Amino acid sequence: MASCTTIYSISTTPTKTNWGFHQSIHRHESHVFFYSSTRRTKRFNGFSEISCSAEEAKTVVIGLAADSGCGKSTFMRRLTSVFGGTAEPPKGGNPDSNTLISDTTTVICLDDYHSLDRTGRKEKGVTALDPRANDFDLMYEQVKKLKEGITVEKPIYNHVTGLLDPPEVIQPPKILVIEGLHPMYDPRVRDLLDFSIYLDISNDVKFAWKIQRDMAERGHSLESIKASIEARKPDFDAYIDPQKQYADAVIEVLPTQLIPGDNEGKILRVRLIMKEGVKYFNPVYLFDEGSTISWIPCGRKLSCSYPGIKFSYGPDTYFSNEVSVLEMDGQFDRLDELIYVESHLSNISTKFYGEVTQQMLKHAEFPGSNNGTGLFQTIVGLKIRDLYEQILSSKASATLQASKV
Amino acid sequence: MASCTTIYSISTTPTKTNWGFHQSIHRHESHVFFYSSTRRTKRFNGFSEISCSAEEAKTVVIGLAADSGCGKSTFMRRLTSVFGGTAEPPKGGNPDSNTLISDTTTVICLDDYHSLDRTGRKEKGVTALDPRANDFDLMYEQVKKLKEGITVEKPIYNHVTGLLDPPEVIQPPKILVIEGLHPMYDPRVRDLLDFSIYLDISNDVKFAWKIQRDMAERGHSLESIKASIEARKPDFDAYIDPQKQYADAVIEVLPTQLIPGDNEGKILRVRLIMKEGVKYFNPVYLFDEGSTISWIPCGRKLSCSYPGIKFSYGPDTYFSNEVSVLEMDGQFDRLDELIYVESHLSNISTKFYGEVTQQMLKHAEFPGSNNGTGLFQTIVGLKIRDLYEQILSSKASATLQASKV
Numbered sequence: 001m002a003s004c005t006t007i008y009s010i011s012t013t014p015t016k017t018n019w020g021f022h023q024s025i026h027r028h029e030s031h032v033f034f035y036s037s038t039r040r041t042k043r044f045n046g047f048s049e050i051s052c053s054a055e056e057a058k059t060v061v062i063g064l065a066a067d068s069g070c071g072k073s074t075f076m077r078r079l080t081s082v083f084g085g086t087a088e089p090p091k092g093g094n095p096d097s098n099t100l101i102s103d104t105t106t107v108i109c110l111d112d113y114h115s116l117d118r119t120g121r122k123e124k125g126v127t128a129l130d131p132r133a134n135d136f137d138l139m140y141e142q143v144k145k146l147k148e149g150i151t152v153e154k155p156i157y158n159h160v161t162g163l164l165d166p167p168e169v170i171q172p173p174k175i176l177v178i179e180g181l182h183p184m185y186d187p188r189v190r191d192l193l194d195f196s197i198y199l200d201i202s203n204d205v206k207f208a209w210k211i212q213r214d215m216a217e218r219g220h221s222l223e224s225i226k227a228s229i230e231a232r233k234p235d236f237d238a239y240i241d242p243q244k245q246y247a248d249a250v251i252e253v254l255p256t257q258l259i260p261g262d263n264e265g266k267i268l269r270v271r272l273i274m275k276e277g278v279k280y281f282n283p284v285y286l287f288d289e290g291s292t293i294s295w296i297p298c299g300r301k302l303s304c305s306y307p308g309i310k311f312s313y314g315p316d317t318y319f320s321n322e323v324s325v326l327e328m329d330g331q332f333d334r335l336d337e338l339i340y341v342e343s344h345l346s347n348i349s350t351k352f353y354g355e356v357t358q359q360m361l362k363h364a365e366f367p368g369s370n371n372g373t374g375l376f377q378t379i380v381g382l383k384i385r386d387l388y389e390q391i392l393s394s395k396a397s398a399t400l401q402a403s404k405v
Numbered sequence: 406m407a408s409c410t411t412i413y414s415i416s417t418t419p420t421k422t423n424w425g426f427h428q429s430i431h432r433h434e435s436h437v438f439f440y441s442s443t444r445r446t447k448r449f450n451g452f453s454e455i456s457c458s459a460e461e462a463k464t465v466v467i468g469l470a471a472d473s474g475c476g477k478s479t480f481m482r483r484l485t486s487v488f489g490g491t492a493e494p495p496k497g498g499n500p501d502s503n504t505l506i507s508d509t510t511t512v513i514c515l516d517d518y519h520s521l522d523r524t525g526r527k528e529k530g531v532t533a534l535d536p537r538a539n540d541f542d543l544m545y546e547q548v549k550k551l552k553e554g555i556t557v558e559k560p561i562y563n564h565v566t567g568l569l570d571p572p573e574v575i576q577p578p579k580i581l582v583i584e585g586l587h588p589m590y591d592p593r594v595r596d597l598l599d600f601s602i603y604l605d606i607s608n609d610v611k612f613a614w615k616i617q618r619d620m621a622e623r624g625h626s627l628e629s630i631k632a633s634i635e636a637r638k639p640d641f642d643a644y645i646d647p648q649k650q651y652a653d654a655v656i657e658v659l660p661t662q663l664i665p666g667d668n669e670g671k672i673l674r675v676r677l678i679m680k681e682g683v684k685y686f687n688p689v690y691l692f693d694e695g696s697t698i699s700w701i702p703c704g705r706k707l708s709c710s711y712p713g714i715k716f717s718y719g720p721d722t723y724f725s726n727e728v729s730v731l732e733m734d735g736q737f738d739r740l741d742e743l744i745y746v747e748s749h750l751s752n753i754s755t756k757f758y759g760e761v762t763q764q765m766l767k768h769a770e771f772p773g774s775n776n777g778t779g780l781f782q783t784i785v786g787l788k789i790r791d792l793y794e795q796i797l798s799s800k801a802s803a804t805l806q807a808s809k810v
Contacts, residue, residue, distance in 0.1 A: 287698075287700070288700065289706070290704045291701060292701035293701075295693065295696060295698050297693065298696070299696040300696075301694070302696070314704065315705055344692075344693055
């Protein structure tokens with residue numbers, strides 16, 4: 001283990017600031033400059049607890065992009081659950097904070113980088129999807145700082161009031177997840193991501209889900225739902241959708257093909273599109289890596305109710321990138337189906353037999369627990385844990401090498 | 406090992422007989438009655454060498470049905486090759502004998518049980534496919550005798566002259582294969598079979614093959630080929646085709662589905678239909694026993710030329726029987742494709758890694774070596790070897806149990 005030499009300076013913490021102009025805040029932040037003997041530089045600002053360990057990894061940053069209301073929060077709960085512990089808002093902070101913190105993982109919502117509040121957007125006639133309503137400079141600088149181990153004061157966009165609230169302190173976690181509309185939009189932010197995921201919900205399914213949520217649960221009319229989707233579409237197509245080309249993994253949610261002509265959005269066909277050649281990420285496969293497979297597990301060993309379950313797997317290209325695609329169409333009836341399916345998947349990065357099934361059972365009440373959305377979200381969670389551990393271990397061995405010099 | 410008590414009587418061997426009336430021949434045959442201490446009765450006629458071993462199995466009988474010119478002889482050469490050694494006609498016998506003998510296996514052609522020669526059939530207006538042109542009583546009694554370990558004098562149908570030649574001596578082999586038009590037609594013969602196979606060539610492929618052989622190689626006209634197929638069809642449908650319902654394994658040969666509209670018969674889709682619940686026979690499977698799979702092995706690890714290769718596997722019913730079906734569409738380009746495919750098949754009863762590939766390579770010049778016909782014939786050969794060895798070992802252990810009493 002490397003010993004640490006501490007050379008530091010502390011300046012004053014910034015006081016009350018106009019939170020409408022985040023861009024300038026970080027310029028006033030104060031830092032602890034911290035040099036280790038292994039020539040690795042770590043910085044902490046005044047909020048940080050200073051700790052020193054040569055093996056300590058810098059924060060691993062994961063980006064999760066999706067339209068609002070596309071199951072990101074469920075995904076996040078599944079992801080943090082994989083790491084153990086529960087994710088909660090920062091203690092004693094703003095009750096409307098969008099942040100979730102667990103032992104290893106901090107999830108920040110990129111809506112917090114809105115540069116225009118609800119009124120401001122209305123005045124300027126831009127949606128929240130428009131880059132002009134978002135502060136990418138601040139997003140970049142704060143994500144960069146967190147990645148370098150530096151605590152930041154992140155603004156809060158209050159979804160209840162539509163206003164920008166005073167900032168909250170975010171300490172660098174082991175894993176930082178930035179989730180929202182634009183994690184891969186700005187090339188600088190994109191470059192900070194160790195892994196990126198895009199949740200791609202097809203229009204048919206999005207519509208079915210909105211009807212379910214906004215009409216059945218919130219009493220909106222079908223027309224208003226249609227109008228709201230239509231209104232978002234141009235900006236969505238211009239600014240959100242193109243990000244999927246940069247994602248390391250895309251979870252595509254489509255209507256089933258098991259029932260001809262079905263677009264009810266109840267039975268789903270979910271595709272996990274995994275980029276090849278991503279460091280620390282080995283795509284999941286079914287039976288035979290790199291070949292093209294379809295698999296109907298229902299048969300002599302497994303009985304499924306109509307319309308059954310069909311898996312597909314194979315190589316493909318996606319935005320000129322070589323990818324592997326795993327697809328699940330249909331839904332599970334019972335637990336034994338899930339463990340049966342799990343046992344036939346390879347490279348799922350479980351730590352014990354049945355871990356996927358255990359995770360899915362643990363959150364059986366989450367939306368999508370009986371279909372490919374829940375399954376693939378859980379698997380992506382395991383892959384991220386694996387990626388994190390690989391990065392950690394590669395850093396540890398690099399540090400060990402350096403300490404021997 | 407059990408000791409043997411020998412009580413025997415020898416009568417005279419039948420002399421010159423009118424071979425037009427085989428039915429009566431066996432009634433004149435002489436026998437050695439041979440009782441072992443394990444209460445198992447063995448009989449040998451005067452031609453047999455008498456040997457005594459309690460472990461010795463009675464002959465295992467395999468039936469192979471197919472229309473003439475459907476690749477039975479290739480299948481037989483593949484099968485005998487699996488057991489090692491080469492199959493040759495009986496030494497010093499009729500040069501037009503249809504029999505092939507190897508160390509373990511004797512293949513007899515059921516055409517030898519024609520009761521009417523070519524002239525006789527013409528006179529009576531029946532084809533060779535008609536049961537009235539065949540002597541099922543004699544077929545039954547001789548197969549039964551061979552199964553019981555008794556040497557027989559089997560007639561010979563001379564394909565060159567179209568006449569019935571004097572009989573040849575057939576000693577009970579370890580494995581007797583009866584191949585021809587009617588191995589499963591007569592219920593008594595059918596009951597003697599330890600395993601049965603039906604080669605089912607679709608009309609399109611049969612036609613393409615006949616054109617290849619009879620037109621290109623023998624100078625027949627397209628019209629005469631069509632006429633000959635049409636002429637055989639009613640009897641084929643009435644007497645040959647229905648046997649496939651009794652087969653333990655059916656090899657179905659169809660035109661490819663990889664090239665839409667193709668019926669050239671050059672690229673084949675071959676299906677191995679395997680009955681479930683057959684003693685000593687565990688159907689081959691792909692990846693996951695009992696589920697439904699399609700597999701295109703061409704991809705990152707394997708490059709295939711157009712139109713590629715597609716495997717399918719799954720449960721099905723065939724004439725009300727539960728079956729598993731393994732299908733191969735397309736053809737192999739190179740050896741590494743074959744070993745790759747072999748390594749993904751289960752229950753193929755090989756004795757070492759790559760045995761299927763080795764067998765296929767050994768007979769690379771045989772028709773069908775690059776497609777499913779050769780592959781499935783080889784696999785069925787291995788399954789028969791496995792079945793034979795299981796029967797042998799179950800007999801040995803039964804004998805051991807009996808000797809302990």
